[in-house]
Amino acid sequence: xxxxxxxxxxxxxxxxxxxxxxxxxxxxxxxxxxxxxxxxxxxxxxxxxxxxxxxxxxxxxxxxxxxxxxxxxxxxxxxxxxxxxxxxxxxxxxxxxxxxxxxxxxxxxxxxxxxxxxxxxxxxxxxxxxxxxxxxxxxxxxxxxxxxxxxxxxxxxxxxxxxxxxxxxxxxxxxxxxxxxxxxxxxxxxxxxxxxxxxxxxxxxxxxxxxxxxxxxxxxxxxxxxxxxxxxxxxxxxxxxxxxxxxxxxxxxx
Amino acid sequence: xxxxxxxxxxxxxxxxxxxxxxxxxxxxxxxxxxxxxxxxxxxxxxxxxxxxxxxxxxxxxxxxxxxxxxxxxxxxxxxxxxxxxxxxxxxxxxxxxxxxxxxxxxxxxxxxxxxxxxxxxxxxxxxxxxxxxxxxxxxxxxxxxxxxxxxxxxxxxxxxxxxxxxxxxxxxxxxxxxxxxxxxxxxxxxxxxxxxxxxxxxxxxxxxxxxxxxxxxxxxxxxxxxxxxxxxxxxxxxxxxxxxxxxxxxxxxxxxxxxxxxxxxxxx
Numbered sequence: 001x002x003x004x005x006x007x008x009x010x011x012x013x014x015x016x017x018x019x020x021x022x023x024x025x026x027x028x029x030x031x032x033x034x035x036x037x038x039x040x041x042x043x044x045x046x047x048x049x050x051x052x053x054x055x056x057x058x059x060x061x062x063x064x065x066x067x068x069x070x071x072x073x074x075x076x077x078x079x080x081x082x083x084x085x086x087x088x089x090x091x092x093x094x095x096x097x098x099x100x101x102x103x104x105x106x107x108x109x110x111x112x113x114x115x116x117x118x119x120x121x122x123x124x125x126x127x128x129x130x131x132x133x134x135x136x137x138x139x140x141x142x143x144x145x146x147x148x149x150x151x152x153x154x155x156x157x158x159x160x161x162x163x164x165x166x167x168x169x170x171x172x173x174x175x176x177x178x179x180x181x182x183x184x185x186x187x188x189x190x191x192x193x194x195x196x197x198x199x200x201x202x203x204x205x206x207x208x209x210x211x212x213x214x215x216x217x218x219x220x221x222x223x224x225x226x227x228x229x230x231x232x233x234x235x236x237x238x239x240x241x242x243x244x245x246x247x248x249x250x251x252x253x254x
Numbered sequence: 255x256x257x258x259x260x261x262x263x264x265x266x267x268x269x270x271x272x273x274x275x276x277x278x279x280x281x282x283x284x285x286x287x288x289x290x291x292x293x294x295x296x297x298x299x300x301x302x303x304x305x306x307x308x309x310x311x312x313x314x315x316x317x318x319x320x321x322x323x324x325x326x327x328x329x330x331x332x333x334x335x336x337x338x339x340x341x342x343x344x345x346x347x348x349x350x351x352x353x354x355x356x357x358x359x360x361x362x363x364x365x366x367x368x369x370x371x372x373x374x375x376x377x378x379x380x381x382x383x384x385x386x387x388x389x390x391x392x393x394x395x396x397x398x399x400x401x402x403x404x405x406x407x408x409x410x411x412x413x414x415x416x417x418x419x420x421x422x423x424x425x426x427x428x429x430x431x432x433x434x435x436x437x438x439x440x441x442x443x444x445x446x447x448x449x450x451x452x453x454x455x456x457x458x459x460x461x462x463x464x465x466x467x468x469x470x471x472x473x474x475x476x477x478x479x480x481x482x483x484x485x486x487x488x489x490x491x492x493x494x495x496x497x498x499x500x501x502x503x504x505x506x507x508x509x510x511x512x513x514x515x516x517x518x519x520x521x522x
Contacts (some may be wrong), residue, residue, distance in 0.1 A: 030389070056518050067432065070391050088388060091435040119393035143395050168396040171348030174501070187346060189399070196346050230341030249347035249354050249390050
């Protein structure tokens with residue numbers, strides 16, 4: 001009986017000992033390297049001795065001969081990781097992803113998530129309980145509109161967030177409200193205001209429990225200075241449930 | 255004799271006052287270059303440091319220097335403020351930091367500053383924007399739309415807008431076919447504004463530099479960094495701006511007339 005208990009205890013504890021610490025933040029962006037493109041990530045880890053958290057050396061997650069942008073690395077509650085990006089192949093850009101099981105070292109082969117239309121860009125992911133919601137800007141012929149898909153046991157069909165219009169709709173970004181509503185915002189052009197403005201929409205989710213308060217205050221988060229200029233960078237906060245990510249886009253500074 | 259001198263003096267005064275009244279006609283044409291690092295003039299010859307914007311400086315970096323030479327060398331008195339800003343996109347990217355500089359947001363303010371600092375007889379802006387857009391998550395169709403907005407904002411400031419295709423950038427996310435998509439979007443949006451009565455023109459700088467856009471070629475137009483034009487590449491672009499449109503739009507200054515006041519005062 002004692003032996004069985006010990007074996008059970010070891011089996012229970014070993015995975016925990018092996019498990020890596022959840023990073024405070026993960027930044028992903030695209031770099032060019034000898035005429036190829038690569039998605040790289042750097043993790044912000046808590047220091048064990050009570051020192052300031054440290055950004056780790058960037059690691060390459062994916063390479064391609066085609067231009068890529070809008071990279072997003074998401075860890076699900078199961079420990080599975082999903083990496084999303086937009087890739088330009090010839091004159092079209094599509095949404096792609098690949099996955100890595102909990103504790104696995106190898107990624108799956110890249111898979112196209114959405115290749116219809118001429119332009120798909122600006123992938124933005126949100127964990128909603130066990131689901132993953134992915135928003136992006138998509139156009140068939142004219143200017144882009146916002147679409148989304150939900151991954152549960154499989155991927156849902158793509159849905160439109162708003163009716164087609166004659167202005168660009170792009171850069172979707174989603175958060176979860178404390179009561180579990182998906183709060184989506186994106187950039188759209190207003191001819192009335194003669195400027196780009198923020199559009200907003202709330203979408204019901206299937207969550208029936210309150211969403212935990214965030215661990216990290218995203219609004220006060222200090223963006224690290226080593227991030228590249230002239231690139232879109234996504235910073236995700238795996239410990240947050242409401243504000244899960246932010247995007248940084250910097251011109252060259254004086 | 256005295257009366258002759260008086261008549262000559264009166265004539266000289268009249269001529270001088272006429273010259274003073276026409277001083278404004280001698281104000282230069284103001285031709286601002288506006289865009290990202292490929293308008294600024296960045297390449298490996300860039301003079302060090304981290305700063306990558308023009309802030310309206312005259313005779314600053316190859317695009318401004320070359321155009322100033324060409325315009326003034328062809329008797330078109332002109333100044334060329336450099337409004338290039340490295341690493342920027344045509345329109346806003348999603349961002350929570352405050353360094354999201356872009357063409358649509360800054361064009362009105364920048365052109366207003368140029369007008370304040372450079373009294374001119376005519377104003378032109380040479381817009382070349384969009385090579386960084388894909389990296390910021392801005393699709394080709396929106397790049398064209400943003401160029402349309404910049405035309406309207408430039409016209410509202412009293413500037414004639416010359417809008418260029420983007421130049422090749424094989425390693426910054428733009429395959430040849432993707433650049434073609436961006437450029438056809440820019441071209442169709444410029445045409446749409448022209449059809450609506452805007453004061454705008456399309457200039458194809460992509461076609462001007464493409465033949466020697468290969469770092470392996472001698473006299474290549476692309477810098478060893480693989481992204482930006484060489485100094486000669488910038489000179490080619492400047493010549494193309496001029497020969498495509500500026501040469502027709504900006505009239506040559508009249509030939510200088512030998513001062514005649516001295517002749518009038520010559521007592522004989």
